Structures are given as structure tokens and as C-alpha cells.
Amino acid sequence: MQGFNVLFPFGFHATGEPILGVVERLKKGDEAQKKVLLREGITEKDIEKFKDPKYIVRFWQKRIENDANSLGLSVDWRRKFTTIDPTFNRFIEWQYNYLKRKGYVIQATHPVVWCPHCNSPTGDHDRLTGEGESPIEYIIIKFNFDGKILPAATLRPETVFGVTNIWVRPDAEYVIAEVDKEEWIIAESAIAKLKDQLHHVKEKGKIKGKDLIGKYVENPVTKNKVIILPASFVDLNNATGIVMSVPAHAPYDWIALEDLKKTDALHKEYGINIKEIEKIKPIKLIDTPGFVDLPAKQMCSIFSVSSQLDKDQLDKSTNEVYKKEFHQGILNANTGKYAGMQVSKCKKELAQDFKKQGIASSIWELTGKVVCRCTTEAHVKILENQWFLKFSDPEWKRLARKCVDQMKFYPEEARKQFEEIIDWLEDKACARKSGLGTRLPWDPEWIVETLSDSVIYMAFYTISKYINEYNIEPHYLKEEVFDYIFWGKGDPKKIANKGISEELLKKMREEFDYWYGQDMRASAKELIPNHFTFSIFHHVAVWPNEPKRWPKAYTINGMQQMNGQKMSKSKGNYITIQEAIEKYSADAMRITLMDSTEGMDDPDWTEKATIAWKNKLDSIYRLVKENYGKGKGESNLDKWLVSRMQEHIKAITEHLENVRTKSAVTVLHLMLNDIQWYLRRGKKGKALDYSLEVFVKCLSPFTPFICEEIWQEMGKKGFVSKSDWPKADKEINKEILQLEEFVKKLCDDLNEVIKLAGKKDKLYLYVASPKEFDYYKEAKEFLQKEFGFKQVNIEKAAEAKHDPEGKAKRAKFGKPGIYLE
């Protein structure tokens, strides 16, 4: 409508696991899965066919195409494709070969949450329990134990300087195992973990926990000899099952030592003299504002912890100490060369140093229990040689930031988030071993995963039209073909092949050049940290020197809610597009959704609002039909309406430019209100046709179907959707706008007075300004009709004194005003 060519393409993303998941579940006879399909209107008989992934893709593709058309989306279907089409696979191969050459695809080793039964990573959505839990690295400090190693695992390696003893579980059986040529004593559960974390582990024997107690080990950092003591709080399923004790800074350790002092169990069971315990002196090694005493002791008393069985309070106080010391703590003289450093700064460095010296190692644990869907408990595995996108690359980040700087965001609030994400983003695994998608050309056992093959596909739309039209076979889409189309690189004469002529090649290049980059992409806010941002990264990587190919604007919306709740298949609180259209019409659905919110808030859909819109659209239809073409002549009122419409046109145009659909709909209401007021005022002049045309045009992007109908009823040729968008190019008469406001105000006042004084027959209006006087005179009939007066007298206030009848009134009302009798 604004005279631009618009490309609105539509494709189908089939990459990943979900489709195969459906197939799998159907093959297993999963009833819930069947139910979902039945709810979509698929017959029992047809469900068989859904065991073929290609059929699933075709089925939904057709369904979605139909939905898009029913909604009135003007999609260019010549360009459609799916991400599992072999021609698209060639495009992704081209993209990834390039990124690898550029050094943006790298191989790396990384910890993942792993199900040993499924033999694959366990994503958040694959878990029975433990959503949100993630890998965390425990540092293992290798305490010397008679040539063997007692590996104590800790999240606070800096506290190694304050170790006074080691904790083990007396009732447990530990394993003696050969770990990377050393002999370690560890909990049994640690073996599988260490094996999956790049350690060579061989079980050699067993040793009882209580047999360790009372023995001494050497702290590899301080060379101090410390005693091994029993503690019940040690969790054998966490890390190595060996814990170092730092009573100055760890509430658990502090209280466990206190517990030991209280009984003579130690002496009775292990023959350890109580004096051994009493001589243990906590070593404070971190100074933190707010901690005067020993931090562990202080926290235990604040949280009134009385024994190591007081788990809840202990966890709270541990967290508190950890947080405070991590953020504000400074290492003191007890820490040798690290003295004076902030805990938050030195933690990593210190662990690295210890590892280098061979006195530390690490074991990855989960932040909480994770159980895979297959009911197996997951642990952390270090996955080797996985393929990553190197989003950490500073130059790549720099270009991404530059792109964001040039972009527009609707709403603008989203920009900050993008900037934040780019800074925060680390290397991202870009391939998996299962699912649908494109195989990495150089390492075909890996498949490009779904968030990594959906980042520059928009460029593919510019040529998919020709691929579809000429039925180009995938093997003709060689690397140099894409090089030429997307970069203009090479000589088309030489690149042309049997499947793609030189002429066609040039056409594809031209088409790409004409359309790309994308002017606007719209999606939901949860895609900001991944999809949207990745797309920026990939664009700047593929076209580093051509900012004009980069994304220009993103529109970000909230997630559709239904009656205040998130729509979900399991809750069943959703409606299919077909159902909605049949029940409420596409127009009513469209405008209700556009009207529900804008920006990043979650829009809420309610049936009530939709029905209200449906009725309103009906009445709009009648209103236009009854009034269009009925106007003749021009009065001040026409000037008023035209002036009002100019303001509305400006407003709605600006709102739509900024993708504020709800605000735009509000303007439609205002237009309608003004047209209705104009009609109420009585005289139908030439502003009527003009305003109705403007209104229908402005409404048409929201409700195209009924607007085309109305347009035809109006006797217009062609489509309203192809007509020119209204311009605010008519005069705005500010004076008349003001005068009409006075009339409205007068009506309000009259309403008020009549309400209080009751209905009257005569209205006397004394007006001071000559302009108002003239204007009110024109409104005389209207006032009479509107309020049912038998007589309306409008007089200039100054002249009223010549009116004998008005004398008495003037005496009462000396000033301009209203008088009823």
C-alpha cells in the first residue's frame, strides 16, 4: 500500500529430534501421542502413516499452508522449502564449510549432562526430574595417603590452606582404583563418572571407611599432616565421597567437629583420644567485611545450627558464607602467594596452578539430581571432539555488536538484551548425532542441529523460487554456485553447469541482490538469547564486509496466552487456526490478536474480545454500506472531520511503522468514533466518503477479507489491499477542531444540567465570541434534536441586552452561558 515490493516467504523447519520422537512414540504404541494427533482431526487409520517422518513433514506443511492462506497471509509459496530438502542441505553444507574455513566452527571438549543408558546428552526437556540442573566442576585436591591418594572434592579450592582434617563416611565401603596411573581411594559412584570424564579408571580393591579413620594424610599444598575423621554428612553420591574439612569457613565442618567433641564415640569406636580433636584449630584464611569471628562459627550461631543433622539450616548458612566470601572476601597471609587477592578473582587461577603442579584434578557433578526420561540417573560426561560455533571469538562478537548497533528493534527495550547476550555468549555446540537435518560435510556422523541450520535460511528464499521452478537437482548446487549467488564471486560463465545455466545463475544472483538483507523479522521474545542472536552472528560471518546483507530490524512479541494462561497441548487450552477461523472468522481473529497487546508483553486471547470484534466488524460493514456515497456539499463539519482524519492518518501510520499494532487499532476506534459523531451531527457532506475510504484502507491490513468486500460494495475497482495508503495531505483546520470541541463540551454540560434539573423545553445560549456564535448557530438544529428542545435560542452575549425577553435572564447570568427553562 505504500508502494514497495514486499517479499513474504514461508518455509518449514523440520530439523531435529521432535519429528523422529513422534515416530518413535507411535511405533511404541504411545497413547498420549495418538491422542494429540486425534485431537488434530487425524483419523485412526491415517495415524499409521505418521510412522514415516517424511509424511509427518508433508502433512503439517500442507496444514500450515492452508492455515496461512485462510488467515489471509499473502505468502509467496513459490519459494517454500523444508530444511530437510536435499537442495537446502547443500546450502547448509556451503554455509558450514565456509564457517569452518573461517575458523568459526571448531572442535572442542565439553561437559554435558549425560544419560549412560541412552548414551546421549540429556537436555532439560528429556528429564523426569532435574530441570535446570547443570554441570559444575569440583576441584579434587590430592591428599597424600601412604603413596595412595585421598582425593577430596571441593567447590572452594582456595580453602585448601585452611584444611584441618578429612571427612569420610565410616559406614561406607570405598574403592581403591587406579586413576591415570595413581592410586585413588574414592566412593564407588565416582568410578563411572571419572570414566566418562576422560580418566582411565581401573578398580583394584575395596577399603572400609572406618579403616581410614584416625590415619593421617598430607595436604599437598601446605604439606601439613591432617587426620581423617568420620562424618555422616558426607554424600557418597557426590563427587569422590571424600571431603576436606575447613572449619573456619565451612559451617558443616565446624559443626561436625563440635559434634565430635560432645561425645566420646570417637574414643570408643576408633580409639582416638579426644585431645586429637581438641587440638584442631580452625585456620582462617579469608577476610570478609561483616565476619568478625570465624565465619563458619558466626553463621552457625546466626542460623542456630546445633548439629550436623540440621541440614536445612546448614545449607542456608553454607550458601551465605560462600556468597559473601566469594564476592567480598580477600585471601589473607595464610594463603602464601595468593594473599591479598579477591576470592572471586583467584579461584580459577588457583585451581589451574594446582592442576599444573599435579596436586589437583577435577570431577564434574550436577547441581542437582537429574533423572533421564528412561528413568536412569544422569551424570556429567565430558564429550570429546564435539563441533562448536566459536561465538566466543572477539572479532566475531565485535561484528555482531556492530550489526546490533545498526539495527532497529521493535520494541526498542529489546536492544539491551541483545547487547547483553552477545557479551555473554560462549561457544555453542552446533551438531548432534541424531535427528533430522544436514550432515556436516567433513564429518558426516554429525548432523547440524536445529538452532544452527536456521540462521541464514532467509537468504535461501531469494533463490528457492528458481530451485523449485527449474527443479534443480541438489548436486548441481555446488559450492561455487552459492559463492557466486551470495557473494558475487567468480565468473558465471565458468560456474554454470548442466543443471543451472549461466542465465539462470545470473537471475538468481540478481534476485538475491535485489531482496537481501531482510528488512524485518518477527518472532517471540524467548528466541532472543538463541535464534535471533545466532542469526546476527551468522549473517556477519557470512557477509562480513557487506552490512547491507545483515538483518535490519527485529520485531519481538510475547507468547500468546489464552484466557490468561499459557497455551499448552497437555492442558488442552488451545484452539487450532482452522477451528478459530470457522468459529470467529479470520478477520475477527486477526484484529483481536493485533489488538490484544504490543511490545514484549504476553498477549492474551479471549473469546469474548473476539466475538465483540466480530460484531463490530458487522456493524462497520453496515455503517459503510448505509452511508457511503450519501454525502453532498461541504460545511464546517466536513472541515472538522477531514481535519480529524488527518491527525488519525498520521498517528496510525506512525504506529504501524513502529509495529505498534494495538495503538494502531486504537486509532481505528478513534476514526470510527469521529465518523459516528459526524453522522450524529446530522449533515452528510463530502467529508463522509473521504473518511470512509480512509477508514476502510486503514482497517484493511487488519481485516482484509471484510475490507475487500466493503471496497467492492463501495464500487471501487481492484483490491483495497493494493490501493494507496492514505496520506495526511489535507488541511487541518485547528480553529474548527477547537470549535467542535466546544460543541462536544456543551453537550456534556447540557447532559449534566438536564440530569440534575430535568428535561426542559427551551435552551438559551449566550455566546461571547463571534466565531463561536456563528459555529453554534450552525449546530442549532443538532442541539434541538439531540436534547429534544422545543426552542433553541443562540445569542451574542453582548447583544443580548437588546432582547427584552433576555433581560431578566441577563440579570441572572450577566455572563455568557447556558440557560434552560
Add this chain to the structure above:
RNA sequence: GCAGGAGUCGCCUAGCCUGGUCAAUGGCGCCAGCCUUAGGAGCUGGUUCCUUAGUGGAUACGCAGGUUCAAAUCCUGCCUCCUGCACCA
């Protein structure tokens, strides 16, 4: 926990950047009147409380403070909600 966004008169929303024109925009709902054979249709009016011939006042924009002649709007603290936190679409 970290990051981003938000809390407005029954509900949804505008306003906040650039303080006053804000009892605060528009819609929905509700109430009344009109129209109509009828109406979940349409039209008109009302919709914080008190007061009033078209007025004046009180209380209001998550909570608590502060700045200012003046705050929904600026500042500080707190509470609540939404979104994301990765190998998953």
C-alpha cells in the same frame, strides 16, 4: 543466583524518556435509556467516593521513603510477576 522486561481506576491497555494541560487513553465488561416482533446485534449516556445547574473537594497509578512550588512521570530501598540461562526446539 545472573540477565532483560513489567506492575495504572472490574479486566486488558495508553501515558512515564522530555515532571504541571491526568481522576488519567482506547477497548472489553457492567449499568441505564433508545431502537426493535425479538436480540449475545446496533445507537446514546454513565461507570473511584462525596458534593453541585454545567461545580468544588477527597482519595488514587505495586509498597515505603525522598527530590520539587508541583510526581503515575525523577531518585532510593523493598515486594510481586513474566522471559531466558544453552547443546534443546
